[in-house]
Amino acid sequence: MHLFATEAYAQNAIGGTAGGGAGLLGGLAGIGQFLPIVLIFIVFYFLLIRPQQQRQKSLKTMVASLKRGDRVVTAGGIVGVVQKVREGSNEIEVEIAPNVRVQILRDTISSVVKPPGAANDSVPAATK
CATH class of the missing domain: 1.20.5 (Single alpha-helices involved in coiled-coils or other helix-helix interfaces)
Structure with missing residues (x-):
């Protein structure tokens, strides 16, 4: 064995x-x-x-539905307000400071910032 x-x-x-x-x-x-x-x-x-x-x-879907007055944040961290949206184009005109407008690509937008009033709309009127 x-x-x-x-x-x-x-x-x-x-x-x-x-x-x-x-x-x-x-x-x-x-x-x-x-x-x-x-x-x-x-x-x-x-x-x-x-x-x-x-x-x-x-x-x-948020980027596709952008309109004038929306606040956006680019991939580089720049916050601005949409001034002009060209339909059929990939470019958007954004105001990043008073009288300073830049052209950015839709693909560089990382988020759409909601205005402070929109965040409080979900709170019932009795708690305000």
Whole structure:
């Protein structure tokens, strides 16, 4: 009798090719090893990927519906007021200081700032 089991014996005991239905169980065990990876991907999708896609979609609709007087923040952190929106063009004219207007691309807008009055509209009149 040997002190250590040989590699071939160990594979057969786990459920290698010999053993009739043991081959099926060995295949299921192989699939079971990938189950944690699949579960991690599902969690990442619902916690990271899907919310980011929803934010991008809402930003795209906000940028598409820009009008004169909206306050915007560019990707560079510049806050300005939309003065002119050209339909069919990717450029928007924004006033960043009194009498200082710049042309920016729609793609560089990172957010649309709501006026302070709009934030208080959701508060019931009885609490004001």
